[in-house]
Amino acid sequence: MLYELATGTATSWEVSPRYEDLLAGTQVEFVRAEVCGLDEAERVVTLRSGTAERQLPYDQCVLAFGLQPRTDAVPGVSEHALTFHSAEDALELKKQLALAQHACRGTGTPLRIGIIGGGYVGVELAANLASALSAAHANGAPAPSVGRPGSCPPSSTHPPQITLVHRSEQLLPGAQPFSRDEAQRRLQSAGVELRLGTRVVNVTPEAISLVPTTAPDGAPVTELPVDLTVWSAGMCPSSVVPGLPLPLDARGRILADATLRVRGHPRLFALGDAAAVVDARRVEAPPTAQAAMQQADYVAWNVRAVVRGEALLPFRYENLGEMLSLGDQSATIAALAQAVRLNGPVAYAVRRAVYAARMPTSTQAAKVGLSWAVDAAFGAMRKAAQLPDKRK
Ligand SMILES: Cc1cc2nc3c(=O)[nH]c(=O)nc-3n(C[C@H](O)[C@H](O)[C@H](O)COP(=O)(O)OP(=O)(O)OC[C@H]3O[C@@H](n4cnc5c(N)ncnc54)[C@H](O)[C@@H]3O)c2cc1C
Structure with missing residues (x-):
């Protein structure tokens, strides 16, 4: 749900509740x-x-230390790219988007975002940003969830440009074919430019330097001009x-x-x-x-x-399937060896219901489920009345 946090379609308390709140009333000391x-x-x-x-x-x-973004593999990434791994990262991206969009306003140039890495995080982030920024551009809002629709002039006369750079020729290497096809279709319809088979060799505040993945060292470099770069191309265990x-x-x-x-x-x-x-x-x-x-x-x-003093139980992993958030009230779900395949608004609603149900405590699950149900009801009413979404 970090994509929704970055684009303002979900809130911090829904996505990243405080440990103190989750553990209140238990015997766990945080x-x-x-x-x-x-x-x-x-x-x-x-x-x-x-x-x-x-x-x-x-x-x-x-x-249970988890992973952290590995930003030392390409020069310039740690200094000039944002990462997208935690709630703090999502909120920082939201802030930087607002600033970048503000800087573009009135310049006649579009907001240009480069996302490096075409795995789940890069693909879902690209789709969510494309839909949120296009909606904000159409409504004249300065950035996702910043200000009220219609209160500011459009950020630029051009819609935002999002480029997704991925080193292999196929996005989402580990995904199920249904999810991959849906995601690719969605990215294309949202106007996200795909640079596949492309390796990033340097990042500066203004550009990402690219070469074909198969090119030898010293091959000519193409510069992709950007206002904002997000790195989602490598992780390593906690330091x-x-x-x-x-x-x-x-x-x-x-x-x-x-x-x-x-x-x-x-x-x-x-x-x-x-x-x-x-x-x-x-x-x-x-x-x-x-x-x-x-x-x-x-x-x-x-x-x-x-x-x-009892025998230990060996772990058995059950692959329950995968869900991708694709922005604009859309998602994809592939489960039970692809016997279940959903996309569009139905998948979006099911995905939110699953996330609410999987919250760590029943109180949090009930609060989040209720909040999202109210959102869905108001969203449907807004759509019927053709009003803009005030959460964006
Ligand atoms: C943007 C994004 C979207 C994702 N979407 C999905 C999805 O839809 N479905 C899915 O199944 N998976 C998804 N994942 C993957 C999922 O988040 C991880 O697999 C999962 O969180 C791993 O849990 P974990 O407990 O191992 O690590 P984490 O959830 O990363 O938790 C590790 C915690 O340990 C803390 N920590 C690390 N080092 C230390 C230290 N030295 N001292 C104290 N604390 C420390 C970290 O700060 C962190 O809070 C997503 C990941 C990202 C980044």
């Missing part, structure tokens, strides 16, 4: 701090908060992971066995994107929330099993 060390002999985790450090003792410890005394795979992920226990470390479990797990059926878990949430159930069960 500590806001950075893990900077782990000592298995002493059974303590070292936490840092500002300049203060403290030790947190444990009997069993679960490691703390390499420094911990843990077994890692070639991609720097923590090696865990099928019961999600860290190999050779009976008091540690690892799950989610930063864990390399092959399940009981020899299936490798993908880096998705779907897999991480399934693993969380197994880890909770297995921690209890350790405490009770």
Whole structure:
């Protein structure tokens, strides 16, 4: 739902509720701090908060560090590109869009956005930005969710230009064919320019330097002029992971066995994107929330099993399918080996319902579900009355 947060079609409390609120009334203590060390002999985790450090003792410890954008692979990315991985990133993008659109206003040039990486994040972001910015342009709003429609002149006489750069010839390499075809169709109809088979070699504040992926070193470079660049082309495990005394795979992920226990470390479990797990059926878990949430159930069960001296349960990944957000009240869903295939507004509504249902607590699920149901009802009424969307 980060795309919706960036484009103003969902709010922070719906998409990224505070841990303190989610855990209120439970016996879980939330500590806001950075893990900077782990000592298995002493059974303590070292936490840092500002300049203060403290030790947190444990009997069993679960490691779920996740990934972070890898921005050092191409010169200029860390200095001149935005990343899109967290709620903070989404809000920063929203702010930078408003500023860039403001800067373009009256210049006669369109707002130009370059998105690097044609995986799920790049594709969904491109589709959502295209629909939100086109709607804002048509309504004369300065940027998604900033100001009221009609209160400002159009940002530019030209609609925004979004270019998606991807190194292979096919977008969404790991996606199901139905999702890929729908996404590609949607991007094309939204006017997103695709630069496939193209490698980024440098990023500056004004341009992205491109070469064909197959070109040899030193090949002529094409400059893509941009006002804003978003990097969604590479991730690596959280920066703390390499420094911990843990077994890692070639991609720097923590090696865990099928019961999600860290190999050779009976008091540690690892799950989610930063864990390399092959399940009981020899299936490798993908880096998705779907897999991480399934693993969380197994880890909770297995921690209890350790405490009770019972046998651990091996993880079995169930691929429930995939959902893509494609902007403009549109989505795509492919599930049950593509037996279920939905797109358009129906998929959009189902996707939101699934997200609401999967919120971490029933209270949050009910609040978010109600909020989105009210939005949908008002959206339908607005459409019937042909009024602009005031949330945008
Ligand atoms: C834009 C976007 C859209 C996505 N959409 C989908 C989707 O539709 N469906 C899907 O299945 N998956 C989706 N994913 C992937 C999904 O978000 C991840 O697979 C999932 O969040 C992984 O969960 P995790 O717990 O391993 O890591 P995370 O959710 O990344 O959580 C890790 C947490 O650990 C914290 N952390 C890291 N290092 C430290 C440290 N040293 N000390 C303390 N805390 C630390 C991080 O700040 C973070 O809060 C999406 C990802 C992105 C970026």
